[in-house]
Structures are given as C-alpha cells and as structure tokens.
Amino acid sequence: MNIAIDAGNSRIKWGVHDGNRWLDSGVLATADVAWLSEAADEWPAAARVAICNVAGREVAASIADLLARRHAQVSFLHASAEACGIRNAYERPWQLGADRWAALIGARALLGSTCLVVCAGTATTIDRLDASGLFRGGLILPGYDLMRAALASNTAQLPFAEGVFRSEPRNTMDAIVSGCLQAQLGAVERMFAAIATEPGACCLLTGGGAAPLAAHLRIPFQLTDNLILSGLVRYAESL
Numbered sequence: 001m002n003i004a005i006d007a008g009n010s011r012i013k014w015g016v017h018d019g020n021r022w023l024d025s026g027v028l029a030t031a032d033v034a035w036l037s038e039a040a041d042e043w044p045a046a047a048r049v050a051i052c053n054v055a056g057r058e059v060a061a062s063i064a065d066l067l068a069r070r071h072a073q074v075s076f077l078h079a080s081a082e083a084c085g086i087r088n089a090y091e092r093p094w095q096l097g098a099d100r101w102a103a104l105i106g107a108r109a110l111l112g113s114t115c116l117v118v119c120a121g122t123a124t125t126i127d128r129l130d131a132s133g134l135f136r137g138g139l140i141l142p143g144y145d146l147m148r149a150a151l152a153s154n155t156a157q158l159p160f161a162e163g164v165f166r167s168e169p170r171n172t173m174d175a176i177v178s179g180c181l182q183a184q185l186g187a188v189e190r191m192f193a194a195i196a197t198e199p200g201a202c203c204l205l206t207g208g209g210a211a212p213l214a215a216h217l218r219i220p221f222q223l224t225d226n227l228i229l230s231g232l233v234r235y236a237e238s239l
C-alpha cells in the first residue's frame with residue numbers, strides 16, 4: 001500500500017494506492033495543511049508514504065511532523081540526476097521542482113514515446129521528455145489564474161476577469177481571459193512544435209488548471225488526473 005502526497009503552492013493532493021488502483025484521494029488548501037492529519041488518521045498505518053513538496057519548508061515540516069506520529073516509511077522525493085528510468089538534464093538537477101520530477105516519472109510510466117508534460121497549477125510548467133527517458137528541459141510561467149490575478153493587482157482598471165475565450169475579444173473581460181489563455185496555449189503549442197514530428201509525440205496535461213487549456217489546445221493531448229501522484233507511487237515502489 002502506498003500513499004502519495006503532492007503539496008503544491010495552492011493545494012495539497014493526496015491518494016491511497018493499493019498497487020493496482022486508487023482506493024481513496026483528497027484535496028485541501030495548502031494553507032490548511034494541519035487538516036491533513038484528519039485524512040492521515042484514516043490511512044493504513046503500514047503504508048509507505050511518498051511526498052513531493054514545492055510549498056516551502058514550513059509545509060514540509062508540518063507534513064513530516066503529522067506523519068511521524070503515524071507512519072514509519074516516509075520519503076520526500078527530490079529531483080536528482082536520475083530516477084525510475086528518467087535522466088535529468090537540468091544544469092543543477094536538484095533545482096528542478098519535485099512535483100515536476102514526479103510528473104515526469106508518472107509520464108514515463110504511461111508512455112514510452114516523446115512527450116510534453118504540462119502541469120497547470122499555480123504556475124504552469126511545460127517539460128520535454130524524450131523517448132529515451134531524458135528530461136531535456138522545460139518552461140515555468142505563471143498559471144492562468146495567476147496571470148489574471150497579476151493584471152488585477154498591478155493595474156488600476158483591470159479586474160480579476162471572468163470572461164469568454166474569443167479569437168477577437170471586444171470587451172475587457174474577454175480580452176483578459178483570451179490573452180491569458182492564449183499565452184498558456186501558445187507556450188504549450190510552441191514547445192510541442194519542436195517534438196511534433198517524433199513518433200507518437202503526445203502532450204500529457206495535468207493539474208487543477210488543466211480544464212480551460214484542454215478546451216482550446218490544438219495538439220494531440222491526454223488529460224491525466226493524478227499524474228504527479230502516480231509518479232510518486234512509482235517512486236515509492238522503487239524504494
């Protein structure tokens with residue numbers, strides 16, 4: 001039995017996996033990390049726990065503390081030069097976010113072909129994994145909600161926009177929504193253009209902000225819930 005915990009900048013996602021399927025899962029705001037202990041009370045005590053955390057030391061310490069009282073086998077995943085059949089071409093491999101590393105491990109377990117791994121969370125990351133298992137590099141940009149929030153908080157006239165995606169927006173709300181979405185989509189599609197001719201090239205899309213991107217992407221893609229959690233299970237199984 002494995003428990004996977006993905007602590008992101010907005011939300012903590014967790015799941016209990018029995019080797020074949022997810023038995024239980026949940027989501028909470030990262031600010032409410034203390035509530036994770038309620039969920040942990042229900043987890044099987046003998047399970048291995050694998051965690052990726054990009055939400056800072058305090059969140060890591062809170063999670064480690066609440067698990068120490070319940071689970072003996074707790075491992076935090078950190079990016080490295082190589083793990084689970086993936087090699088990391090980052091200049092400083094350990095600098096790569098642990099969530100991106102977990103997503104790459106999850107992607108490799110799902111596909112053997114070249115792919116783009118897109119995690120649409122607080123930030124959007126767009127990572128290139130080749131058919132040999134080499135992570136070649138990737139992009140970090142503000143997520144779609146963060147882009148809209150940045151406009152709202154740094155301009156006098158722009159609100160946090162709830163508009164409609166249009167090719168030729170003719171009001172402020174639609175212009176913001178369309179601009180921020182086009183920025184996300186354009187980055188993904190431009191990165192995909194570099195791998196499009198490779199056999200089986202595909203884009204895996206995950207994260208809380210995946211749906212608005214999925215609605216408009218013009219490349220072959222798979223929406224994959226739990227990509228990061230699946231990568232964590234794979235990592236836990238490799239220990």
Ligand SMILES: Nc1ncnc2c1ncn2[C@@H]1O[C@H](COP(=O)(O)OP(=O)(O)O)[C@@H](O)[C@H]1O
Binds near residue numbers: 007008123144207
């Ligand atoms: N119900 C929701 N609560 C919070 N965020 C949501 C919700 N639905 C969609 N989102 C979007 O999902 C993002 C968080 O996704 P997630 O993958 O959990 O990110 P992170 O790993 O950065 O915490 C938010 O920035 C927001 O854009």
Ligand SMILES: CC(C)(COP(=O)(O)O)[C@@H](O)C(=O)NCCC(=O)O
Binds near residue numbers: 009010054099100122
């Ligand atoms: C890029 C991220 C902020 C994404 O975090 P998220 O949106 O999932 O909360 C996180 O993976 C991170 O802090 N990475 C470290 C820097 C890097 O990956 O190069």
Ligand SMILES: [K+]
Binds near residue numbers: 120121122123125207
């Ligand atoms: K992300």
